[in-house]
Amino acid sequence: MNDLLAIDVISRFIHVATAIVMVGGTVFMRFVLMPAAAELSQAEHDQLRQRLLARWKRVVHGGIGMFIVSGFYNFVQALPKHKGDGLYHGLIGTKILLAFAIFFIASALVGRSATFEKMRQQRAKWMGLIVLLSAVIVGISGFVKVRGTVVKVEASKTVSNF
Numbered sequence: 001m002n003d004l005l006a007i008d009v010i011s012r013f014i015h016v017a018t019a020i021v022m023v024g025g026t027v028f029m030r031f032v033l034m035p036a037a038a039e040l041s042q043a044e045h046d047q048l049r050q051r052l053l054a055r056w057k058r059v060v061h062g063g064i065g066m067f068i069v070s071g072f073y074n075f076v077q078a079l080p081k082h083k084g085d086g087l088y089h090g091l092i093g094t095k096i097l098l099a100f101a102i103f104f105i106a107s108a109l110v111g112r113s114a115t116f117e118k119m120r121q122q123r124a125k126w127m128g129l130i131v132l133l134s135a136v137i138v139g140i141s142g143f144v145k146v147r148g149t150v151v152k153v154e155a156s157k158t159v160s161n162f
């Protein structure tokens with residue numbers, strides 16, 4: 001029994017719960033709210049967008065913080081189990097890079113910097129990309145979890161240990 005078991009479970013819970021809220025919220029906004037809001041008058045639409053973004057921004061910033069803290073904790077805990085496992089490191093490295101790309105896009109979309117105004121004018125496209133990248137991330141995360149650890153048997157041969 002691992003001494004850190006409770007923290008491991010809490011960290012995993014926070015990580016998965018954050019993914020549910022952030023990815024679910026983005027899918028809802030992109031495919032349900034945005035098409036419905038497009039039917040409002042321009043003034044109503046602008047007001048709704050302003051109010052919604054003021055609230056969603058807090059969820060995005062809090063969620064990024066929770067992803068980074070719980071994600072790095074999970075990663076440090078997983079490292080000893082995956083020593084020399086190139087596929088694990090390649091996939092998790094790719095996942096972390098994609099996650100940071102998502103954090104950048106999501107922050108630009110809720111931010112007010114003039115530099116990213118062009119991105120905000122194409123909000124639907126960028127939110128679609130977030131959903132797509134999130135699907136890849138969830139796929140990679142699920143695969144490395146189900147694949148488990150790899151035990152080295154001899155120099156040229158490895159076996160998967162589910």
Ligand code: HEM
Nearest residue numbers: 019067068071072074075078096099102137138141144145
């Ligand atoms: C868009 C952001 C992210 C999403 C949607 C996401 C999603 C997920 C999901 C669904 C799991 C599977 C959990 C399980 O089966 O118990 C997972 C595991 C994990 N995530 Fe993330 N994650 C994100 C960001 C990050 C970041 C930024 C890091 C690291 C800094 C990270 C590191 C990890 C690690 C190490 C695992 C455990 C993998 C293993 O089983 O060995 N994640 N993530």
